Amino acid sequence: MYTEYKTVYEGNEAEIIEKKSRFIATVRPVGSEEEALEFIESMRKKYWDASHNCFAYVVGKRCELQRCSDDGEPGGTAGRPMLDVLLGEGLHDTAVVVTRYFGGTLLGTGGLVRAYQGAAKAGIQASTIITKKTGRKWKLATDYTGLGKIQYILGQRKSLVLNTSYEENVKMHLLLSEEEEKEVTEELVEGTGGKVVLEAGEECQFAKIGKETLVFPV
Numbered sequence: 670m671y672t673e674y675k676t677v678y679e680g681n682e683a684e685i686i687e688k689k690s691r692f693i694a695t696v697r698p699v700g701s702e703e704e705a706l707e708f709i710e711s712m713r714k715k716y717w718d719a720s721h722n723c724f725a726y727v728v729g730k731r732c733e734l735q736r737c738s739d740d741g742e743p744g745g746t747a748g749r750p751m752l753d754v755l756l757g758e759g760l761h762d763t764a765v766v767v768t769r770y771f772g773g774t775l776l777g778t779g780g781l782v783r784a785y786q787g788a789a790k791a792g793i794q795a796s797t798i799i800t801k802k803t804g805r806k807w808k809l810a811t812d813y814t815g816l817g818k819i820q821y822i823l824g825q826r827k828s829l830v831l832n833t834s835y836e837e838n839v840k841m842h843l844l845l846s847e848e849e850e851k852e853v854t855e856e857l858v859e860g861t862g863g864k865v866v867l868e869a870g871e872e873c874q875f876a877k878i879g880k881e882t883l884v885f886p887v
Contacts, residue, residue, distance in 0.1 A: 672847045673802040674730055674761045678878065683791035687784040689772025694792030696765045702728055705736070705764045712766040720771040723747035723785060726764035727755050742769075746781035754789040760798070765789050799876035801885065804846040806831075806870035807854070810838050815861035822856050829875065829882055844875050844882065 680697040695712055699705040705726040713722050725737035725748050735756075737748030747767065755763055767788045776784060811819055816839050823830060829844040845853055857865050874885040 673800055675759045675798055675800050676762045677760065677793075677796050678799040678876070678883070679797040681792065681795035681797075683788065683795040685784065685788050685791055687772075687776060687780065687787075688774040690774070690776065690784070691768075691770040691772065692784050692788035693768040693770075694765055694788040695768070696763065696789075696792040696796045699726060699728060699762055699764045702726075702734055702736070708764050709766055712768065716768040719768045721747070721769040722766055723751065723769070724764065724766045725749075725752035725755055725789070727752070727760065728762055730761060732756065732761055742781060742785075743778060746778055747785045750782045750786045751789045754786050754793070758790075758793055758798075760793070765792055767792075797878065799878060799883065801874045801876050802846045803872070803874055803887070804844055805850060805872050806884075807843040807845055807850070808868040808870060809841040809843060809857070810866040810868075811861060811864055812838055815864045818860045819857060819865065822853070822860050826853055826856075828853055829877075831882065844873070844884070 677696055677698040680695065682693060682695050684691060684693045697708045699708060705728060709724045716722055721740045721742055723738055723740045723742060728734040735752060737752040739747040751765055751767060755765065767785050826849060828849065831842040831844060834840045854867055857867065872887045874887060876883045
C-alpha cells in the first residue's frame with residue numbers, strides 16, 4: 670500500500686529551444702482522467718497554431734492509468750519519452766503537455782526524444798512538487814506534568830503539531846502518518862504513565878511546503 674507519494678501541487682511552464690524549434694512544457698496536477706483530458710484540450714486551444722501538442726499523464730496512487738501521445742511526431746519520440754520522465758520522477762496524478770513550434774530544422778529521432786524529455790523535465794523543475802502522506806488527525810489532552818515528555822517525544826519523532834491550546838489542561842491537534850501513528854501513540858501513553866488522552870480523528874493526506882502544512886481530505 671502506498672502511504673506516501675510525490676505529486677504536483679502547483680504546475681508551471683518552461684520553454685527550451687532546439688535548433689530554432691520552441692518546446693513549451695506545461696505541467697498540471699490532475700485527479701482523474703477527465704481532468705487530464707480537459708487540461709490537454711485547453712492546451713490545444715491555447716496553442717492552436719502549434720506544430721504539435723504532445724502529452725503524457727499518470728493518474729492514481731499506483732500510477733495505474735498511464736497515457737501518452739506523439740500528436741503527429743514520429744512514433745515513440747515524444748509521448749513515451751515524456752511519460753518516462755513522469756515515471757522516472759516518481760510523480761503521481763500529473764499531466765504534462767509539450768507544445769512544439771517547428772523551427773525549420775529536422776531534429777531526427779534522437780533529437781526529438783531529448784527535446785521532449787528536456788522540456789518535460791524543465792516544466793517539472795519549474796513546478797511545486799510535494800510528497801503526500803496518508804495519515805490521521807489526532808486530538809491529545811494532558812495535564813501540565815506530562816507536557817515536557819510529550820513535547821520531547823513529538824520533537825524526536827518530528828511529528829506535526831497543528832495547534833496547541835493551554836487551558837486547564839493542554840490540548841493538541843496532531844497529524845500522524847500511517848507508518849508512525851501506532852508507535853507514537855504507544856510512546857505517548859508510556860511516556861506519560863497513561864496520563865495522556867488520545868482521540869483518533871479523520872483520515873487525511875498531508876504534505877509540507879517549507880514550514881507550511883497542507884491537509885487534504887481522503
